[in-house]
Amino acid sequence: MTATATETSGVGTDLLLGGERVASSDGERIPVQDPATGEVVATVANATVADGLRAVDAAAGAGADWAGRAPRQRGEILRRAFELMTERTEDFAQLIVRENGKALADARGEATYAAEFFRWYAEEAVRNTGSLTTAPGGANRILVVHQPIGVSVLVTPWNFPAAMATRKLGPALAAGCTTILKPASDTPLTALAIGELLEEAGVPPGVVNVLPSSRSSVVVKAMLDDPRVRKLSFTGSTEVGRVLLAQAGDSVVDCSMELGGNAPFVVFADADLDAAIEGAMVAKMRNGGEACTAANRFYVEAPVAAEFNARLAEAMAGLRVGPGSDPGSDVGPLINQPARDKVAALVAGASDAGATVLTGGTAPERPGYFYLPTVLGDVPPEAPILREEIFGPVAPMVTFEGTEEAVAMANDTEFGLVAYVYTRDLGRGLAVSEALESGMVGLNRGLVSDPAAPFGGVKQSGVGREGGHEGLLEFTESKYIAVSW
Ligand code: NAD
Numbered sequence: 001m002t003a004t005a006t007e008t009s010g011v012g013t014d015l016l017l018g019g020e021r022v023a024s025s026d027g028e029r030i031p032v033q034d035p036a037t038g039e040v041v042a043t044v045a046n047a048t049v050a051d052g053l054r055a056v057d058a059a060a061g062a063g064a065d066w067a068g069r070a071p072r073q074r075g076e077i078l079r080r081a082f083e084l085m086t087e088r089t090e091d092f093a094q095l096i097v098r099e100n101g102k103a104l105a106d107a108r109g110e111a112t113y114a115a116e117f118f119r120w121y122a123e124e125a126v127r128n129t130g131s132l133t134t135a136p137g138g139a140n141r142i143l144v145v146h147q148p149i150g151v152s153v154l155v156t157p158w159n160f161p162a163a164m165a166t167r168k169l170g171p172a173l174a175a176g177c178t179t180i181l182k183p184a185s186d187t188p189l190t191a192l193a194i195g196e197l198l199e200e201a202g203v204p205p206g207v208v209n210v211l212p213s214s215r216s217s218v219v220v221k222a223m224l225d226d227p228r229v230r231k232l233s234f235t236g237s238t239e240v241g242r243v244l245l246a247q248a249g250d251s252v253v254d255c256s257m258e259l260g261g262n263a264p265f266v267v268f269a270d271a272d273l274d275a276a277i278e279g280a281m282v283a284k285m286r287n288g289g290e291a292c293t294a295a296n297r298f299y300v301e302a303p304v305a306a307e308f309n310a311r312l313a314e315a316m317a318g319l320r321v322g323p324g325s326d327p328g329s330d331v332g333p334l335i336n337q338p339a340r341d342k343v344a345a346l347v348a349g350a351s352d353a354g355a356t357v358l359t360g361g362t363a364p365e366r367p368g369y370f371y372l373p374t375v376l377g378d379v380p381p382e383a384p385i386l387r388e389e390i391f392g393p394v395a396p397m398v399t400f401e402g403t404e405e406a407v408a409m410a411n412d413t414e415f416g417l418v419a420y421v422y423t424r425d426l427g428r429g430l431a432v433s434e435a436l437e438s439g440m441v442g443l444n445r446g447l448v449s450d451p452a453a454p455f456g457g458v459k460q461s462g463v464g465r466e467g468g469h470e471g472l473l474e475f476t477e478s479k480y481i482a483v484s485w
Contacts, residue, residue, distance in 0.1 A: 011042075011095060011189050011192060011193050011196075012192045012193070012195075012196055013029075013042055013043065013044045013045065013189070013192065014044070014045045015045045015047055015051055015055075015209075015211050015212070016192060016195040016196065016199075016208070016209055016210040016211075017051065017054055017055050017058060017209050017211070018054070018055075018057075018058035018061075018205055018206045018209065019058075019199065019204070019205020019206060020205070022045070022051075023045050024045040024046050024047050024048050024051055024213075025048045025050040025051050025054075026048055028046040028048075029043035029044060029045055029046055030043060030044050030045075030046045030185050030188065030212060030213075030214050031043050032044060032099050032186070032187075032188065032189060033099075033186070033336070034098055034099070034101070034368075035100065035101030035332070035333040035334065035335055035336060035368060035369050036101050036323035036324060036325065036332060036333050036367075036368040037323075037367050037368050038367060038368060038369070041098055041099070042099075042189060044188045044189065044192065044212045045212065046212065046213055046214055046215065047182075047211040047212060047213035047215070047219055048213075048215065048219065049215070049218055049219055049222045051211060051213075051219070052180070052211060052213075052219040052220070052222050052223045053222060053223070053226065055180045055209040055211055055223070056151060056180065056223055056226045056228055056229060058178075058205070058206035058209055059152075059178040059179060059180055059206055059207070059209055059228075060151050060178070060228040061206055062178045062204060062205065062206030062207045063148075063150060063151060063177075063178045065204065066173075066176055066177075066178050066204065066207050067147075067148045067176035067177070068176075069176070071125045071126045071128060071174075071176075072125070072126055074125045074173060074174055074176065075121075075122045075123070075124075075125030075126050075174065076122070076202075077173070077198075077201050077202040077203055078118045078119075078121050078122035078125060078170060078173060078174060078201070079118070079119065079122035080201040080202060081115075081118040081122075081197060081198055081201040081203075082115050082116070082118035082119040082122060084197050084200060084201055085111070085114065085115035085118060085166075085194075085197060086112075086115050088111075088197075089108060089111045089112055089115070090108070090111075091193075092107075092111035092114070092162055092190065092193065093107040093108040093110070093111045094107070094325075095189055095190050095193060096110055096111065096161055096162060096187075096190055097324040097325050097332070098189070098325075099161065099186065099187045099188075099189050099190065100158060100159070100161055100186070100187050100190075100324075100332075100335065101288075101323075101324050101332040101333045101334070101335060101368070101369070102287055102288055102290070102324050102332045103288065103324045103329050103330055103331060103332045104324055104325065104326075104327050104329070105327075105330075106286060106288070106324075106332075107324065109286075110160055110161075110162055110163050110287075111162055113163050113449065113451070114160075114162035114163040114165070114166040114167075114194075115166070116451045117163070117166040117167050117169075117170040117171075117451045117467070118166055118169075118170050119451070120170065120451040120452055120467070121170030121171050121173070121174040121451075121471075121472065122170075122174070124171070124174050124469060124471075124472045125173075125174035125175075127469070127472075128146050128174075128175065128472060128476065129146075130143065130144045130145040130146055131143075131144045132144075135482075139484070140482050140483055140484045141482075141483040141484075141485070142480060142482065142483075143480070143481040143482075143483050144478055144479065144480050144481075145478075145479050145481070146175075146473060146476035146477070146478055146479075147176075147476060147477050147479050148175045148176030148177045148475065148476060148477075149175070149177055149230050149231045149254060149475050149476055149477050150177060150178075150228070150229075150230035150231065151177070151178055151179075151180070151228050151229045151230055151231070152168075152172045152177045152178070152179045152180070152229075152230070152231035152232075152233060152475060153179075153180050153182065153220065153223050153224065153229055153231065153232050153233070154168040154169065154172065154179055154180065154181045154182065154233050154234075155182045155216070155220060155232070155233070155234045155235070155236065155244070156168065156181065156182070156183050156184060156191065156235050156236075157184050157235050157236045157237075158183075158184035158185075158186035158187040158335055159287060159290045159291060159292070159335070159391075160287070160291075161183060161184070161187035161189075161190035161191060162190050162194060164235045164258075165181055165183065165190070165191050165194050166194065167235075167451070167455075167466045167467065167471070168181070168233045168235075168466070169181065169194070169198065169208065170451075170471075171466070171471040171472045171474065171475050172231075172233070172475045173198075173203065173207065173208070174472055174475075175472055175475035175476050177231065177475050178206060178207045178208075179207065179208050179209065180209045180210075180211060180223065181194075181195065181208065181209065181210045181211070182211050182212070182213060182216060182219065182220060183210070183212055184236075185212060185213065185214045185216070186335055186336065188210075188212030191210050191212070192210050192212070194210075195208050195209075195210035217243075220232075220244070220247075221247050224244075224247050224248055224250070224251060224253055225250065225251055226251075227251060229251075229253060230253060230254060231253065231254050231255075231256075231474075231475065232244060232248050232253050232254070232255045232256070233255075233256045233464075233466075233474065233475075234255070234256070234257050234258065234259075235257075235258040235259075235292075235466075236258075236259070237259065237260050237389075238259040238260040238415070238460050238461070239260075241257045241259040241260075241462070244257070245257065245463075254477075255463060255464070256462075256463065256464035256465075256466065256474045257462045257463045257464060258292070258455070258456060258457070258461075258462050258464075258466060259292075259415075259417075259457060259460060259461050259462045260292060260389045260415060260417070260460075260461060261292040261293060261294070261296065261389060261415050261417030261418060261457065261461055262296045262297065262387070262388070262389055262413045262415035262417075263283070263293060263294060263295050263296050263297070263417060263418045263419055263420065263438075264295075264296070264297050264298075264299055264409070264410035264413075264419050264420070264436075265279075265280060265283055265284075265295035265297065265298045265299070265419075265420040265422075265446075266299045266400075266406050266410055266419070266420065266421045266422065266432070267280075267298070267299070267300045267301060267304065267308055267422045268301050268403075268406070268421075268422060268423040268425070268428070269301040269302070269303040269304045270423055270424045270425055271304070271422035271423050271424060271444075272422070272424060272444075273304060273307065273308060273311070275422065275444060276308065276422040277308070277311050277312060277315060278446065279420065279422065279442070279444070279445060279446030279447075280295060280298065280312055280315075280395070280420075280446060281312075281315055281316075281446070282446035282447050283295035283420050283442065283446035283447070284316075284393070284395050285316075285319065285330075285331065285373065285393060286447065288331045288332055288333075288334065288392070288393055289390065289391060289392045289393040289394065290334065290335065290339075290391050290392065292389075292417055292461075293417065293418045293440075293447075293448065293449065294389075294390070294391070295395070295420060295446070296386075296389060296390055296396075297386050297396055297398065297409075297410075298312070298395055298396065298397045298398065299398050299399075299400045299406055299409055299410060300397060300398070300399055300400070301399075301400060301401065301402075301406070302399050302400070302401050305397070305399040309358060309375065309377055309397045310358070312375055312395060312397075313358035313359040313375040313377075314359075316359050316360065316373040316374070316375050316393070316395065317359040317360070317373065319331050319373045319393075321364060321370055321372060321373070322370075323368070331370075331373060331393055332370075333368040333369040333370045333371075334369045334370070334371055334391075334392055335369065336369055337369055339369065339391060339392070340363060340369045340370075340371055340392070342391070342392075343371050343390060343391070343392035343393075343394060344363060344371065346384060346385040346388060346390055346392075346394065347361055347374060347376065347385070347394055349383060349384045349385060350376050350379050350383040350384075350385040350396060351376075353379070353380045353382060353383040354378065354380050355376040355377065355378055355379040355380070355383060355385075355396065356376065356377045356378055357374065357375075357376060357377075358375040358376065358377045358397075359372075359373065359374060359375050360372035360373050360374030360375065360393070360394070361374050361376075371392055371393060371394075372393070373393040373394075374393060374394040374395065375394075375395045375397065376394065376395065376396045376397060377397050378397070378398075378399075379396040379397060379398055381398070381409075383396070386398070387413065389415075403428065403431075403432060406432070407432060407435045407436065410436055411435075411436065411437045413459075414459055414460045415457070415459060415460055415461045416437045416438045416439060416457050416458035416459035416460070416461045417438060417439055417440065417456075417457035417461035417462070418438055418439065418440040418441065418442065418448055418457075419433075419436040419438040419440075419441050419442070420441070420442040420445070420446060421433060421436070421441060421442070421443050421444070422444055423444070429443045429444065430443070437458060437459060438457065438458060438461075439455075439456045439457040439458045439461065439462070439465075440453075440455065440456070440457075449467075450467065451467050451468075452467065452468055453467055453468050454466075454467055454468040454469075454470040454471065455467045455468075455471075
């Protein structure tokens with residue numbers, strides 16, 4: 001037991017390396033804050049470059065055994081992980097609230113969603129099918145098998161500390177890869193708890209290593225430079241993603257990148273407005289707005305714009321803001337002070353550009369990093385809030401006229417993760433869905449995330465997909481064997 005374990009109700013706070021809990025090689029630790037109060041609730045070991053390379057040793061050493069196990073055996077371990085995580089949904093939810101701050105209902109939703117990745121990939125572990133065809137010339141057969149790609153470095157953000165980890169660990173383990181998980185320094189406790197749970201489920205030592213580090217740039221670079229590392233799976237900002245893609249290029253490491261978003265939410269005049277408001281609240285306010293899939297820009301067709309904007313402002317004003325641990329809170333704090341400063345600056349920039357505040361627009365007077373749910377009307381096209389990821393509880397409203405203008409406005413961004421469309425005309429809905437430059441579309445739905453579906457972006461929102469069968473293939477290499485018989 002470490003000195004700080006009691007502060008976190010028995011959750012491990014040391015590195016999980018080769019099946020052991022160890023301090024970092026220089027003894028440093030990272031403080032973990034409760035965003036609702038700013039208080040330090042725990043400290044965790046802060047991995048060094050030497051620790052990173054030891055983790056690569058452990059993962060490489062465990063690789064052949066794990067890849068050689070029967071797919072059914074790997075699947076059953078993942079199934080056990082699903083069952084354990086489901087039994088402990090409430091513990092995980094409390095842990096997520098403690099270090100991330102989100103509302104308890106959101107945290108429960110995340111814990112359930114996170115466990116589902118273990119269930120889905122328990123099922124996918126035995127469905128890693130290849131193919132056998134006859135070469136067009138008829139001379140031979142073309143046999144294709146999907147082999148585990150090898151040691152995989154998994155880097156995750158703070159906004160979904162459990163689900164972003166299991167969305168990578170599930171497919172990596174199912175495919176037969178060994179892993180090093182580097183969680184965000186704001187939220188390392190959930191990742192460490194997931195590592196322990198996987199060990200309990202039967203994952204052998206070295207297959208899952210968990211290394212919190214505030215020195216991620218040097219630690220991740222050192223791992224990517226090690227020729228034994230063959231995969232980087234990253235979820236985080238486009239800014240950091242660009243840096244990592246360049247670094248991975250030096251040793252030609254395969255990359256899956258889940259990056260930032262700037263989701264448009266388009267409401268046509270014929271939409272079911274009750275459903276559109278409900279969907280807008282989910283798309284905007286799940287996780288307090290701190291989601292890559294968060295609706296970032298609302299485009300509403302002129303005939304219904306005034307009514308829709310007023311109803312959205314009313315719904316947003318009705319949300320209760322408070323600590324995530326209080327079951328009465330709908331919206332918790334933002335993750336930290338810089339995150340709140342960024343949201344406040346974007347709102348100020350929009351107001352200066354001529355937007356009107358329909359509700360919210362300020363930070364409440366209380367400790368922690370809270371910001372009031374906000375709706376901004378008549379936001380001009382040049383306002384930075386329409387270009388940047390807000391990552392907070394703010395909805396900027398823009399009015400459009402006609403399908404062409406809606407699509408042009410929605411596509412006017414370098415991002416392309418998800419878009420939302422509301423219309424009763426299914427033909428138009430599908431045509432617009434096809435014209436939108438995004439990896440995912442919610443058509444009359446404010447939530448798209450599903451472990452069984454391929455999640456990911458186009459343009460600068462990412463490379464590759466997580467979830468679905470596609471997510472499994474990201475952790476494999478296709479091997480082609482030309483066969484004559
Ligand atoms: P971030 O890019 O700051 O950090 C993500 C991770 O990368 C963290 O673990 C961080 O420690 C690490 N990191 C930071 N700099 C690094 C470097 N130079 N080298 C190696 N690792 C480094 O992102 P964040 O603030 O934690 O998360 C928010 C961002 O994540 C948003 O942009 C959001 O859209 C994005 N996100 C995307 C998805 C998706 O599926 N597309 C899902 C969730 C979050």
